[in-house]
Amino acid sequence: MPYVLRVDEDMFKEHVSFEVSAVPWDGVPDGAEVALAGPEGVYALGKGAGGEVVVDERIDSPVAVEAPCEPGLHEVDEAWWKAVEAGVEGHGPVEDYIVNLSLPIEARSEAEAARLFWSYVRLLGPENLPLFIAPYGNELEGQAYLQGVPHEGDPEEE
Secondary structure: OOEEEEOOHHHHOOHHHOOOOEEEOOOOOOOOEEEEEEOOEEEEEEEEEOOEEEEEEEEEEEEOOOOOOOOEEEEOOHHHHHHHHHHOOOOOOOOOEEEEOOOOOOOOOHHHHHHHHHHHHHHHOOOOOOEEEEEOOOHHHOEEEEOOEEOOOOHHHO
16 A cells, blocks of 8 residues: 655755655555655655655656645555656656756865855755756757756846
8 A cells, every 4th residue: 555645844845955865754664655745746756664764766846636734644545646656757767967057266276166166055055056957968958957947047137
């Protein structure tokens, strides 16, 4: 029997940087399929293992399905689980991508530039730093992304 784990809204507030590998939760049967749901739908799929939900797959665009409103672990039927699986985009082979983040840095040395780069990345975060992503070997088809969503233009002009 599959399950849905409805978690606190704050866990998914910044979905683009959501990097959980396991969520402790008593009562998850080992090997059980579990969907992690938040206010906008299902964000991840995983399996029960030793009292945790081990996340196997993050979902970039949350699957909008009706999920229980109350936080906690809930059993769901196979039809609900199939609807979630059908709504997951990008199910398919893994591909290679070039991901680029370039920042102009004024510094007195390469070492200082490296330190400042990481400071700016932490300070500005995914909501302010566009990434340029292209399929490997086809860099001319690159696209700017801001918080995991295709983005046109300069984020500072908005």
